[in-house]
Each structure stands twice: as C-alpha cells, then as structure tokens.
Amino acid sequence: MRWTLKEKPDVNIIRKLQEELGVSHIVAHLLVQRKIYNFEEAKNFFRPQLDQLHDPFLMKGMEIAVNRIEQAIQKQEKILVYGDYDVDGTTSVALMHSYLQEQTTLVSRYIPDRYKEGYGLSYQGIDFAFDNEFSLIITLDCGIKAVEKVAYAKTKNIDIIICDHHRPGNIIPDAYAVLDPKQTDCNYPYKELCGCGVGFKLIQAIEQHKNRGFSNLYNYLDLVAVAIAADIVPITGENRILAYYGIKMLNTKPREGFQALLKSQKKENYNITDVVFGLAPKINAAGRIEHALYAVDLLEETNEEQALSKAEKIEHFNEYRKTQDRRITEEALSQIEKFKEQKNYTTVVYQEDWHKGVIGIVASRLTETYYRPTLVFTKSGEKLAASARSVKGFDVYNALEACDDYIEQFGGHKYAAGLTLEEKNYLLFKNKFEKVVKANILEEQRTPEIAIDILLDFNEINNKLMRILKQFAPFGPGNMSPVFCTKNVYDTGFAKAVGKDKSHLKCEFAQEGSAVKFHAIGFGMADKLALLSDAKQVAIVYALEENHWQGNTSLQLKLKDIRPI
Incomplete structure (x- = not known):
C-alpha cells in the first residue's frame, strides 16, 4: 500500500471556517478538503435540500422528451420502458414504469436477456415493440451508443427517447430526444448522474410541466439512492442530495421490495455501504442468473406477502451467483499464477464455460488481488464477451478505445466497461491491450493507494x-x-x-x-x-x-x- 497524505489546505481558510462554524480544526480541515469554505456551503453539505436540485429543463432534449411523452399519453399510444439489467437499469425501469402507470394503462417494460440479446437496445427489443404496436420507447441507462438500433427503430416508425449517463461515442443516435448530461453540447450543471438519476430528472420535468410540486416524486427517491450507490457514481452535488433523501427513505419508509430484501441484514439504519455490499448484489443476481425482470417485479411490488415471496426467489439467485463467483475466481487465479513470471501490466483471462453474469464480479476481485487493469472473458454465443475493471486513475475505457480494431462492441465508464469480440481476435486484442496499458499507465497507478x-x-x-x-x-x-x-x-x-x-x-x-x-x-x-x-x-x-x-x-x-x- 502506498500512503499518501492529502495536501493540507490553507491554514487561514481552515481557521476562518473554524470560527464561522464553531467546530474543531479537524472538522474545518476535512470540510475545506471537500471544497466547503463558508457557512452557507457547510449548511448545504450537512443539510441538503431538495429545492437545491437543478431545473431538469436545463438538460438538453428535456422539453422535447416531455412533450413527446405527454403526446403519447394524450393520444393513447403504447409506451415501452426499456432498461439495462444491472441495478441502475432495473431501478430506472421500476421508477419510470410505475410513474407512467399512474397516468396511462398503455405502458409496459422490457429488459433484454443478458445472454440472448446482450447489453443495451437490441434489435429483438425493437421487434418486440413493433410486433406489439408500441410507438414510443424510453431507454434507461442505455442507448447513447445505439446508433444503428435507433435507425432501425425509425424504419419501424418507433420514436425513441434515450435516457443515459454513459459517455457518448463520436456519433449521437438520431433519436427523438437524447437525455445524457455527458453530451458535449449539454449545459446541464451536473454531469455525474446515474441512469436512474437521469430517469428521475425526466419524471421531475413531467411533474414540473404539469405545475405540480415535489410530492409525487418522494416515493422514487429510494430507487435513485440505491442506483447511485450501486453504480459507484460520485456522491457530490445532485447525487448527494438524492442519496441523502433516498437513504433516509430507505430507513423510514422503504418500498416493500427493499424491505423484503433487507430483512436478512437486521440493521437499525442502513447506509450506502449496506446498499453496495448487501442490497445491490441481490438485485443484480436476478439479471446475472435468470432475468432482470424478476428484480423489477420485486421493486414494483406493493403487497408485503408477495414481496417476501419474490425476495426469496432473488435470494436463491444470489446464493447460486455466490457459488459461481467462488468457482470462477479460483479458476481465474489459477490461470494467472501460471503466467505470473511474465510480470504483465494487465490481467486478461478467458474460459468458455464461465458464467457471463458473474465475470464482472470476478474482474473486480482480480483487480483487488493483482491491482492492474483486468478483463475476464467468456463465450457468449458465437462471440466472446468480457467485463473490464480498472485501477484508480487509469481510464480503461480509453484503453479499450485504442484497441477497437479488434473489438466488435464496447461501452462503459473510466473504471468499468463491457465488450464483445470475435474469438479469432482474442489473442490479438489481449496483446494490444497489454501494450496500450503498458505505454499509458503511470508507475504510481500500479500500487494501491x-x-x-x-x-x-x-x-x-x-x-x-x-x-x-x-x-x-x-x-x-x-x-x-x-x-x-x-x-x-x-x-x-x-x-x-x-x-x-x-x-x-x-x-x-x-x-x-x-x-x-x-x-x-x-x-x-x-x-x-x-x-x-x-x-x-x-x-x-x-x-x-x-x-x-x-x-x-x-x-x-x-x-x-x-x-x-
């Protein structure tokens, strides 16, 4: 471990804040490190207020999206809520679907099968929408790189509203509306929302458009907080406000689904860590082992007895996930040990029978063990699929982009990504990834800090x-x-x-x-x-x-x- 003492803030700023707040020099020091310099900023930090949330209409495409949804409801069009299969995706779908259900009966949900369709907007999903006469799809936590899929939907006369938070590619899909604060020409003040956060801003905008207050939105804050925690996005700015109130709701008035899943933890008060290590893996287990709609069903359930029954099923999926996790981790470690004398800058392992739903967890474990950018591959149909994880400070997304001549499809963040490639390109990709990382990683990024x-x-x-x-x-x-x-x-x-x-x-x-x-x-x-x-x-x-x-x-x-x- 490399110990690094953070730079000490200016003593005069610490002393001024100490006097203003009447706190110890330790507390003032910690606050200044968090860029809190005066009473007002400290008040906002310690007592976040929902009225500090940004106007959702500051997000590029928001007005167009709201008008299209209003039109669909008025004209009795069928709306399909389409999400990803992880925690951020399933909470997003539960949020948007249950919200729209209060305004129209013509709304349904769709989450792609992890194994048959893969990540994001799929041709099968669009065909399902067309065959069932859906004229509007709202994607959540996916869609920002689905250029060809959105074009295909257009040929079927299906409009798409994209709600995503991932980094866009060079081409933005030609959707009816695109909500993603990471678009370079989007002036939304806060860029770090999770997918569920972007979905929340959309329903906040719809409520605002109807001249209604915040009262209809409180019930969704626990979903947003769980997504923020599980997706490991920064808990700053708007995310801090949403997480603060969402965790409070989780502790005072949790939805039946969360209550059922939390029973086994038996704690008086739950925090972000409890969500990350206790709640999130269970919700994720549905999409990893069976189908993510099991999780959405649980999150939307309002009957206590039904929630307990559905939670039991999820717990079963999670137990199976744990056994797979242990086996694959052991097999991956054994592969790495055979080549440890090579002193690689990366860890890339592959076995065709590894469970696709678990390779992301295994990649995280291997990164913790060897502390280097890591990819875990498995067979997925005719292709190979992988989950990537990185170390602090190193952008694995950029490294994958530099290897895209061997990749069929990829997407993700700085520290976590997913990709597919043809089996014949596996070794070529593996060698290039090693070269790219070796050329770009800094020496201090190779030791945990x-x-x-x-x-x-x-x-x-x-x-x-x-x-x-x-x-x-x-x-x-x-x-x-x-x-x-x-x-x-x-x-x-x-x-x-x-x-x-x-x-x-x-x-x-x-x-x-x-x-x-x-x-x-x-x-x-x-x-x-x-x-x-x-x-x-x-x-x-x-x-x-x-x-x-x-x-x-x-x-x-x-x-x-x-x-x-």
Whole structure:
C-alpha cells in the first residue's frame, strides 16, 4: 500500500471556517478538503435540500422528451420502458414504469436477456415493440451508443427517447430526444448522474410541466439512492442530495421490495455501504442468473406477502451467483499464477464455460488481488464477451478505445466497461491491450493507494468528533469516509487473529503520551499480527466507526493498514 497524505489546505481558510462554524480544526480541515469554505456551503453539505436540485429543463432534449411523452399519453399510444439489467437499469425501469402507470394503462417494460440479446437496445427489443404496436420507447441507462438500433427503430416508425449517463461515442443516435448530461453540447450543471438519476430528472420535468410540486416524486427517491450507490457514481452535488433523501427513505419508509430484501441484514439504519455490499448484489443476481425482470417485479411490488415471496426467489439467485463467483475466481487465479513470471501490466483471462453474469464480479476481485487493469472473458454465443475493471486513475475505457480494431462492441465508464469480440481476435486484442496499458499507465497507478485526510493524535478523538463525522454521510466517491493516520501507537497485548478462518485482526491500541485506548478491527489483516508483538510502535491508517455491542456503543478504529516505525 502506498500512503499518501492529502495536501493540507490553507491554514487561514481552515481557521476562518473554524470560527464561522464553531467546530474543531479537524472538522474545518476535512470540510475545506471537500471544497466547503463558508457557512452557507457547510449548511448545504450537512443539510441538503431538495429545492437545491437543478431545473431538469436545463438538460438538453428535456422539453422535447416531455412533450413527446405527454403526446403519447394524450393520444393513447403504447409506451415501452426499456432498461439495462444491472441495478441502475432495473431501478430506472421500476421508477419510470410505475410513474407512467399512474397516468396511462398503455405502458409496459422490457429488459433484454443478458445472454440472448446482450447489453443495451437490441434489435429483438425493437421487434418486440413493433410486433406489439408500441410507438414510443424510453431507454434507461442505455442507448447513447445505439446508433444503428435507433435507425432501425425509425424504419419501424418507433420514436425513441434515450435516457443515459454513459459517455457518448463520436456519433449521437438520431433519436427523438437524447437525455445524457455527458453530451458535449449539454449545459446541464451536473454531469455525474446515474441512469436512474437521469430517469428521475425526466419524471421531475413531467411533474414540473404539469405545475405540480415535489410530492409525487418522494416515493422514487429510494430507487435513485440505491442506483447511485450501486453504480459507484460520485456522491457530490445532485447525487448527494438524492442519496441523502433516498437513504433516509430507505430507513423510514422503504418500498416493500427493499424491505423484503433487507430483512436478512437486521440493521437499525442502513447506509450506502449496506446498499453496495448487501442490497445491490441481490438485485443484480436476478439479471446475472435468470432475468432482470424478476428484480423489477420485486421493486414494483406493493403487497408485503408477495414481496417476501419474490425476495426469496432473488435470494436463491444470489446464493447460486455466490457459488459461481467462488468457482470462477479460483479458476481465474489459477490461470494467472501460471503466467505470473511474465510480470504483465494487465490481467486478461478467458474460459468458455464461465458464467457471463458473474465475470464482472470476478474482474473486480482480480483487480483487488493483482491491482492492474483486468478483463475476464467468456463465450457468449458465437462471440466472446468480457467485463473490464480498472485501477484508480487509469481510464480503461480509453484503453479499450485504442484497441477497437479488434473489438466488435464496447461501452462503459473510466473504471468499468463491457465488450464483445470475435474469438479469432482474442489473442490479438489481449496483446494490444497489454501494450496500450503498458505505454499509458503511470508507475504510481500500479500500487494501491491509501489517501489520508489528516494526521490525528488519540487525544483528539472523542464522541463529539464522531457525531459530526456521521453527518458527513452519505459517503462515496467524491466524499469518502475520512481516513486518519496516527503514529507511535502500540498494541496493549490484546492483538489476535479472529474470524472463522482467522483472517481478521482484532487489537487494542494506545499511543505514547496519551491515556486514551481504542479497540481496532482490521478485516483481512491477520498477516499484520507479527508487527504488533512486544508492544512495538507502529503507524496506523484507519476510519472511525461506532461499535454497537450488547446495548453499549463505543468508538472503534476500522484499520486500513499498519506500518512499522
């Protein structure tokens, strides 16, 4: 691990904010790092307001899209809500479909089969719309690169409204309306919405067009928050506001589907992390293992009994997904070990029987293990399909673009993408991808980094600090949970390996010159146990958290790394 201490903000700015807010220098320091410089900005950060959301009509194409939907409802046209099969896509479809259902009975849903149709707008989907007399398709979380598919829909007299957030290609599809804040000529103030966020802005615009307030939109905020968390988009600006209220709704008045899925987690309060690691994998499992419409059905269910029954099915898919995940990860690791002496800059593995729905998860695990841009391929019909994941700072989308002479189709983000290619091009692509990454990756991007916000002494940590830090949530990219470093600490003799496989580290730290002691937990860090023997002094990097045990609450350090001094 490479430890990096973030640049210390200007002392005068910290002091000014400290006085203005009446907070400690630590809190002021952390706020300035998040570009919060005065009382008003701090108020907006700690108490986000829904009236701070941008006017949806600032988004290019919004007025055209709203008018077309209004026309379709008035003329009793059939509308098809078309989405992707991941969490962002399924929440988007549940949001748009349930919203439009309140205004017309002539609306239906469509999500492509991951295995038969692949990602995004498909010819089969357009044919389904034509055969069933749908004259308007609204795509969600997909469509921005579907140039040929949109042209095909036009020949069938089907209008398409694209709601997407992925990076556009050089040519924008000739759709009836295109909503994507990442279009270069779109002046929408916030560019980082997820697909469900773009869908939410569309229904917000429809409500605004009808001169109605926000009251009809509250019920959709939990869907948007789950999509924001699962799609790992920055939790800044509008996303922070939407996530803040969506998580609040998840904790106070969750829809039946979420309630049914969360039962097994048994927590009083759920946060973004619970969504990312608890809720999202279950919702994703439907599209990975069977069909994503199972997830949409659950998310739209209003009957408690039915929701529990549907959630049980989803849990079953998720258990199967876990077994596949373990098997494929082991087989992929075994492949990599055979070639580890090559000292590659990339990880590219392929096995034709790997489950296509799980390769993205495996790619993430391999990236964590070897820390390099990673592609996991499997057979998909006559072609090979892959999921790509990247390391911090390296744009895997650009690297794939540089290899597009061997790729049939690809799309995605800076850190995650998907692609298909012909089997005969696999080795050619693999070699070129290695060359492109080797030529462009920086040396520091090849080592995982822990970015430290501030150095702390133990006597600066107290319950008041923890209460304020909790209000920094929701955490995520752009607003990560603060990371601290404390030097000259030692274990009080409590250190031991814990957990079923003894892979975790539990200890108690004291600091020289301080009477305060803190319990600490380091997941997957049992290999650091030897560093703590004989009360050796070490430096630790950690986040602060509350530990709830038998009705008592205490402060605990969640360890990220330990170094000898």
